[in-house]
Amino acid sequence: METGTSRVKRGMAEMQKGGVIMDVMNAEQAKIAEAAGATAVMALERVPSDIRAAGGVARMADPTVTEEVMKVVSIPVMAKARIGHIVEARVLEAMGVDYIDESEVLTPADEVFHISKNEFTVPFVCGAKDLGEALRRIQEGAAMLRTKGEPGTGNIVEAVRHLRLINGQIRKVQALSKDELYNEAKVLGVPYELLLNVHESGKLPVVNFAAGGVATPSDAALMMELGADGVFVGSGIFKSDNPEKFARAIVEATTHYQDYKLIAEVSKNLGAPMKGIEISKLEASQRMQDRGI
Amino acid sequence: MKIGVLALQGAVAEHMRSLEAAGAEAVAVKRMEQLDELDGLVIPGGESTTIGKLIRKYNFLDAIQSFSKQGKPLFGTCAGLILLADRIEGQEDAHLRLMDMIVARNAFGRQRESFETDLDVKGIEEPVRAVFIRAPLIKEVGKNVDVLSTYKGEIVTARQGHLLASSYHPELTDDFRLHAYFVDMVKEAAASR
Numbered sequence: 001m002e003t004g005t006s007r008v009k010r011g012m013a014e015m016q017k018g019g020v021i022m023d024v025m026n027a028e029q030a031k032i033a034e035a036a037g038a039t040a041v042m043a044l045e046r047v048p049s050d051i052r053a054a055g056g057v058a059r060m061a062d063p064t065v066t067e068e069v070m071k072v073v074s075i076p077v078m079a080k081a082r083i084g085h086i087v088e089a090r091v092l093e094a095m096g097v098d099y100i101d102e103s104e105v106l107t108p109a110d111e112v113f114h115i116s117k118n119e120f121t122v123p124f125v126c127g128a129k130d131l132g133e134a135l136r137r138i139q140e141g142a143a144m145l146r147t148k149g150e151p152g153t154g155n156i157v158e159a160v161r162h163l164r165l166i167n168g169q170i171r172k173v174q175a176l177s178k179d180e181l182y183n184e185a186k187v188l189g190v191p192y193e194l195l196l197n198v199h200e201s202g203k204l205p206v207v208n209f210a211a212g213g214v215a216t217p218s219d220a221a222l223m224m225e226l227g228a229d230g231v232f233v234g235s236g237i238f239k240s241d242n243p244e245k246f247a248r249a250i251v252e253a254t255t256h257y258q259d260y261k262l263i264a265e266v267s268k269n270l271g272a273p274m275k276g277i278e279i280s281k282l283e284a285s286q287r288m289q290d291r292g293i
Numbered sequence: 294m295k296i297g298v299l300a301l302q303g304a305v306a307e308h309m310r311s312l313e314a315a316g317a318e319a320v321a322v323k324r325m326e327q328l329d330e331l332d333g334l335v336i337p338g339g340e341s342t343t344i345g346k347l348i349r350k351y352n353f354l355d356a357i358q359s360f361s362k363q364g365k366p367l368f369g370t371c372a373g374l375i376l377l378a379d380r381i382e383g384q385e386d387a388h389l390r391l392m393d394m395i396v397a398r399n400a401f402g403r404q405r406e407s408f409e410t411d412l413d414v415k416g417i418e419e420p421v422r423a424v425f426i427r428a429p430l431i432k433e434v435g436k437n438v439d440v441l442s443t444y445k446g447e448i449v450t451a452r453q454g455h456l457l458a459s460s461y462h463p464e465l466t467d468d469f470r471l472h473a474y475f476v477d478m479v480k481e482a483a484a485s486r
Contacts, residue, residue, distance in 0.1 A: 001408050001409075002408055002410070004405070005408075007409055007424055008407045008425075008426060011465045014307060015338045015372070015462075016340070017302070018302040018303060018339070019303075037342070037347065038343070039302060076404060076427065122404060252347075256323065
């Protein structure tokens, strides 16, 4: 009997496929998310748009918030640790959190090193905006990936950019000859063996979700159309006018992402989505996607 | 043999790959109308609460029950096992209520307790590699249910006539023998229809 194997960690993410993982800030929101059909919840003290508004240093949530959420739902509970913050991650693991997001949404604790995730029993998800970042995180032990997008903006453009880039890079790697692969590994800054695996399989060895800017059912369906395995929704649900309806509509649009009549139906009378931010209006220091490369 | 994989949420592609490897034609099922053309159906692993809601939303509940009434085989893994069960421990309601068994969700604990192990399964010669992820257990079975394997004394694989259920994920390994076992069930059922 073996726990924490790569198959067990990556398999857990496989079971989330086609699903929606929702950010929640308390037990009540967690119950709403579960009732709407979320496949997991991410327990947080503040959603990304609030973190953006508040400024200052964003850290792991108070364990009371996370534990309260773990108590009321039977679906998996994820939580965020700062990039490189080994102790926050160990604390979350000790609490029994099901998946840790080593996340650029929080203020990085280490500007050079990510957590060595292979050493943990609990699986990790990490953000990536290109193939280099994706494979470096996998090498460190990430069992699931997500696009970084630009969290808390309600603007899908960065998540689209990241997913298109990663998938385009995978297609390029597939077409390279073996000798070109050595150089590509050097250019991307990734281990040759992982790149060879992508070259041969034509896909990433772990599940890749969309995240960072999903605000509407159509946004979620767009990311599925572009090849995401599922969707994280951060501020998009509980910063909208009607969280319950938004949550249910996003779940349905993710399942039936090519059924446009259904998406039209579930998009009716939802009320206002979260207020968005135009990316060019963000100062360089406010761009979360540039953290932890 | 044409076998569907319920594709509302979960590890659909893995089951399709395993079914194809076991010699069947695999179809992703998103609408209940698709059931008519199928000889068998797999309900995959995923989140049982999510799949349970979507099953109701898209009218699969009655459709799958009448699919089963025709004697067409069903195979549920992990969440799929929960969906097939007649009763779920600690819950008033269940989902498809096709198999005479009581199941417990997340019976081993949280994700850090998830594991893989070698498992003897009745009807399959060498042990299979079984991957348990936040897995359920079968706590009790009715007299028509055949127990195919146990782990530490608890039931993890069971069969009731044309219905098959496992707590673990055979679709996450390259061992296709449990899928082949199910494909044989589908062939037998089709021959006797």
